[in-house]
Amino acid sequence: MTEKPRSGTTRNHGEKLLPSSPRANSPSPSTTSSTLTQQFADIIRRYNYYSEHIRRILKDTDKSYCEINDTRVLSSEKVSRMHLSKADRDFFDALETRPLALIICSQTYNGKSRFVNELLNESLLPEAPVIDQYDVVRMVRIKNHPIQGASLNISGSFEIINPDNMYKNVSWTTVPRDDLVVNGTGDLHPLAEHDDENDQQETASLEIRKPLKLLNDDLQIVITPSNQRLNMKQIYTQITENVVPIFIYVIEQDTLSSNDIEELRFFRSIVPNEPILFIRIDQSTNSMNVGETSCVQIFRQLCDLGFLSILGNTTGDMSPDTAPLFQSDIIDNGLANFTHFLTYIRKHIDRLIIRAVSILQRSHEICLDLFNDSAFDMARDILITPKRLSYTREREKNLYESLIALTNSKQNEIQKLILQAISEMHETLADQACSVDIPGIELTDQLTVKHARDLKKCTTYIQEFILIKLNETIANKLLDSINVLHDNYVGTLTRCLFSLENNASDADESELSTSKALQEILHSAYEVNITLPADSNLFQILIDKMKELFRTFSWSQCPRIDPEFKRSVALDILNNLSEVKLAKTVCTQLNDRIRMSHENFETLLKQLEHRHSDRLKTTEDKQQRVRKEYTPKIARLLLESTSLKDLIQYGLPKQGREVGRGQYGIVYECKSWANHLSCVIKSVMPPDDRHWNDLALEFHYLRRIPEHPRIVKLIGSVIDYTNPDQTPVLLIMERLKRDLYAALKTRLDFSTRMRIALDVVEGLRYLHGLGLVHRDIKLKNVLLDDANRVRITDLGFCKPEVMMSGSLVGTPIHMAPELFTSKYDHTVDVYAFGILFWYICSNGVKLPTNFDVCSSKDILWSAVKKGVRPERLMDFSDECWEIMTKCWDTQPSQRPYLGEVQEKIEQILNNSRKTTN
Numbered sequence: 001m002t003e004k005p006r007s008g009t010t011r012n013h014g015e016k017l018l019p020s021s022p023r024a025n026s027p028s029p030s031t032t033s034s035t036l037t038q039q040f041a042d043i044i045r046r047y048n049y050y051s052e053h054i055r056r057i058l059k060d061t062d063k064s065y066c067e068i069n070d071t072r073v074l075s076s077e078k079v080s081r082m083h084l085s086k087a088d089r090d091f092f093d094a095l096e097t098r099p100l101a102l103i104i105c106s107q108t109y110n111g112k113s114r115f116v117n118e119l120l121n122e123s124l125l126p127e128a129p130v131i132d133q134y135d136v137v138r139m140v141r142i143k144n145h146p147i148q149g150a151s152l153n154i155s156g157s158f159e160i161i162n163p164d165n166m167y168k169n170v171s172w173t174t175v176p177r178d179d180l181v182v183n184g185t186g187d188l189h190p191l192a193e194h195d196d197e198n199d200q201q202e203t204a205s206l207e208i209r210k211p212l213k214l215l216n217d218d219l220q221i222v223i224t225p226s227n228q229r230l231n232m233k234q235i236y237t238q239i240t241e242n243v244v245p246i247f248i249y250v251i252e253q254d255t256l257s258s259n260d261i262e263e264l265r266f267f268r269s270i271v272p273n274e275p276i277l278f279i280r281i282d283q284s285t286n287s288m289n290v291g292e293t294s295c296v297q298i299f300r301q302l303c304d305l306g307f308l309s310i311l312g313n314t315t316g317d318m319s320p321d322t323a324p325l326f327q328s329d330i331i332d333n334g335l336a337n338f339t340h341f342l343t344y345i346r347k348h349i350d351r352l353i354i355r356a357v358s359i360l361q362r363s364h365e366i367c368l369d370l371f372n373d374s375a376f377d378m379a380r381d382i383l384i385t386p387k388r389l390s391y392t393r394e395r396e397k398n399l400y401e402s403l404i405a406l407t408n409s410k411q412n413e414i415q416k417l418i419l420q421a422i423s424e425m426h427e428t429l430a431d432q433a434c435s436v437d438i439p440g441i442e443l444t445d446q447l448t449v450k451h452a453r454d455l456k457k458c459t460t461y462i463q464e465f466i467l468i469k470l471n472e473t474i475a476n477k478l479l480d481s482i483n484v485l486h487d488n489y490v491g492t493l494t495r496c497l498f499s500l501e502n503n504a505s506d507a508d509e510s511e512l513s514t515s516k517a518l519q520e521i522l523h524s525a526y527e528v529n530i531t532l533p534a535d536s537n538l539f540q541i542l543i544d545k546m547k548e549l550f551r552t553f554s555w556s557q558c559p560r561i562d563p564e565f566k567r568s569v570a571l572d573i574l575n576n577l578s579e580v581k582l583a584k585t586v587c588t589q590l591n592d593r594i595r596m597s598h599e600n601f602e603t604l605l606k607q608l609e610h611r612h613s614d615r616l617k618t619t620e621d622k623q624q625r626v627r628k629e630y631t632p633k634i635a636r637l638l639l640e641s642t643s644l645k646d647l648i649q650y651g652l653p654k655q656g657r658e659v660g661r662g663q664y665g666i667v668y669e670c671k672s673w674a675n676h677l678s679c680v681i682k683s684v685m686p687p688d689d690r691h692w693n694d695l696a697l698e699f700h701y702l703r704r705i706p707e708h709p710r711i712v713k714l715i716g717s718v719i720d721y722t723n724p725d726q727t728p729v730l731l732i733m734e735r736l737k738r739d740l741y742a743a744l745k746t747r748l749d750f751s752t753r754m755r756i757a758l759d760v761v762e763g764l765r766y767l768h769g770l771g772l773v774h775r776d777i778k779l780k781n782v783l784l785d786d787a788n789r790v791r792i793t794d795l796g797f798c799k800p801e802v803m804m805s806g807s808l809v810g811t812p813i814h815m816a817p818e819l820f821t822s823k824y825d826h827t828v829d830v831y832a833f834g835i836l837f838w839y840i841c842s843n844g845v846k847l848p849t850n851f852d853v854c855s856s857k858d859i860l861w862s863a864v865k866k867g868v869r870p871e872r873l874m875d876f877s878d879e880c881w882e883i884m885t886k887c888w889d890t891q892p893s894q895r896p897y898l899g900e901v902q903e904k905i906e907q908i909l910n911n912s913r914k915t916t917n
């Protein structure tokens with residue numbers, strides 16, 4: 001698409017933007033050839049103008065997404081969610097690179113030629129009887145070109161079919177029959193043989209180039225072939241090749257034949273969402289009167305096919321995603337004037353642009369949602385991870401101390417356990433030892449050992465056998481007594497470590513392994529070793545003890561290694577075990593083991609803390625970039641895409657008289673816009689990028705807030721690009737009667753004022769419930785309707801708590817002292833409400849004297865920081881005074897919940913009503 005100069009750039013603010021809005025620029029009822037050409041040109045200019053904006057927004061969007069991708073503030077999975085789909089990209093590519101084409105279809109060739117000739121206002125195509133209904137007619141492409149010419153083109157190629165078929169020195173005014181009809185004769189014998197070359201000749205299209213006022217580089221006409229042996233799909237591919245199609249179906253017979261119906265049905269099946277404009281013309285070239293009966297009949301047939309609806313088509317609905325089938329339309333008596341035709345073409349083109357801009361808008365919305373979610377996740381991570389780490393440390397310390405205390409206190413118990421195990425198993429073990437096979441020992445016929453060292457081996461083997469058995473029993477008993485602790489501590493610790501591990505999952509592998517290592521240590525320290533497997537330390541202790549006991553054993557007697565010997569060795573060890581010594585050694589060993597594990601745990605936890613603190617630093621950087629850089633950038637793109645959509649659909653709002661002024665903009669009345677009566681236009685001219693961003697965020701958050709009776713309704717937005725040096729952003733909102741400042745000037749009765757206070761609290765609670773903080777509550781941002789009910793406005797500083805980066809914003813007298821520390825939360829709104837409530841109770845707009853004496857903003861702020869607040873006025877009741885003083889408490893944590901404030905004001909209101917009654 002090429003850039004087109006804008007025309008009619010004179011502008012009466014709010015009245016006219018060129019290209020003008022669809023409604024403001026409706027074609028005149030009777031369209032002559034020259035106005036038709038003019039209006040067509042306007043439509044195409046408008047299309048180019050908006051396309052250019054869309055291209056720019058798309059380019060900026062791609063650039064921003066690239067940056068977001070490169071800086072990895074979002075995971076690649078999230079980034080892929082906001083990227084445009086392949087189908088969307090193809091759509092943009094088509095809009096950018098292809099011209100629009102009116103694709104003219106009809107029941108007969110004659111219908112098409114009559115319509116096209118009428119549209120171009122010249123006899124370009126031969127009509128009946130030169131071409132008859134059985135002629136095989138080529139597809140024709142008509143282009144605007146300064147030099148007249150024609151050629152035969154093969155579909156899908158830029159080549160012409162054969163140099164002989166190039167029409168040089170075309171001088172005709174009407175295309176000769178032979179150039180249009182396949183084989184020139186018009187006879188297509190069904191049994192005629194076709195080779196490839198003949199097929200190409202037959203299906204080649206005729207391209208006509210000539211100076212045509214109606215067309216231009218961005219608009220062509222394509223006439224579908226007639227009676228060709230191609231199927232509908234091939235025809236569809238051929239006629240839509242390299243163009244953005246607008247389908248026109250000319251009906252020139254009384255009804256649709258079964259063949260027409262079949263073709264239309266097929267068309268619908270291959271492109272269900274493509275709308276068609278049906279244009280009914282009469283059969284006779286002379287009469288323009290069309291019979292009503294046939295009109296009704298055709299209408300019914302098209303309804304049956306699903307192109308039209310008895311309820312009326314929805315061409316007025318500009319939503320790009322809804323009911324595309326019913327965007328088809330029908331025009332009766334289509335050649336009489338082209339008014340309806342032009343209206344349809346403009347709406348169709350608007351729909352294309354709206355679809356494009358909606359794709360961008362949706363992508364921006366997804367991106368901002370992802371930012372919001374990730375800002376929330378990051379804030380939570382930054383807040384919770386250190387707490388989780390210290391909790392883990394605490395729990396482990398508790399576990400360690402309890403285990404040490406337990407093992408110390410359990411020495412007696414362990415001693416008893418050992419004694420009990422020995423006595424329980426005494427006989428059984430002795431019996432089992434009798435039948436034990438000792439491997440790797442060579443015995444004589446008398447069952448004696450051949451070498452002295454084998455006797456020691458036999459003895460050791462039986463001793464070990466006994467100890468393994470004993471070990472199992474003791475370990476199980478020990479484990480039972482420590483199980484309670486395991487459940488209490490190890491479970492919690494494991495869970496805590498697991499979540500730390502999960503937290504670190506976005507980070508590198510080493511963090512994962514640290515967490516894993518901690519888990520392993522936990523298990524080895526407090527679980528695995530307590531089960532005392534055969535190769536555990538406890539076992540080794542017992543073996544060592546045994547060795548001490550049996551050092552004096554004499555082997556000179558050379559006993560027989562028979563069951564009796566085995567039993568006596570077993571009994572020896574069982575009888576000589578000292579449970580006291582064993583228990584003590586077991587406890588010491590357990591203590592050592594636990595202490596060692598505890599120290600390991602501490603070392604690794606420190607490492608984990610370091611890694612998390614590095615990670616959290618990166619997270620904080622990301623959080624700042626998301627808050628301060630990317631969110632405003634995408635919000636601005638969203639403001640542009642949404643505003644462009646609104647501009648195309650509803651045009652520029654008409655600006656009425658000024659109703660108010662803020663620091664950043666002027667508010668004008670506007671009688672109606674976008675089907676809304678009584679609106680205001682807040683016109684803001686952002687002086688720099690920062691203000692642009694603030695405005696874009698205000699727009700974004702206000703737009704995302706579900707409708708609520710206490711929050712002003714945003715109807716839409718438009719950026720006025722008329723003057724490229726000054727592009728005011730117009731936010732269109734519902735109109736209210738006045739602001740609270742104006743209302744208090746006229747004085748209000750007590751219950752009305754309490755009602756207003758309650759409404760403000762309700763609105764604030766709603767915003768806080770959505771995670772938003774208003775940050776600029778003041779008299780002028782509280783709007784009142786005719787019944788003095790409130791709608792909170794000016795969400796310029798309103799942000800989700802997780803997106804706030806501690807900026808100093810607000811209106812001085814309403815600003816809480818902690819705003820200067822950069823660390824604050826939603827309670828700044830409670831503070832501001834306290835000041836607002838002071839005004840409400842004072843029933844006026846006079847500054848509190850304590851503030852009035854401050855000669856500058858800085859003096860006021862330093863007084864506020866020192867605790868200076870508005871003075872109590874004579875007629876303040878205790879209850880009201882208590883509410884305001886609590887709300888403006890210096891300590892944010894001491895300020896009341898708005899729910900409590902609401903209850904108290906309700907009580908005050910009820911009491912006042914009772915007194916009045």
Ligand SMILES: Nc1ncnc2c1ncn2[C@@H]1O[C@H](COP(=O)(O)OP(=O)(O)OP(=O)(O)O)[C@@H](O)[C@H]1O
Binds near residue numbers: 659660735737776
């Ligand atoms: N929707 C509305 N209906 C009626 N009047 C409105 C509406 N919105 C704003 N106004 C009037 O316009 C004035 C300016 O509004 P605006 O939101 O631009 O600025 P502000 O809140 O007064 O100041 P600032 O933006 O500097 O904080 C308001 O004080 C109010 O009187």
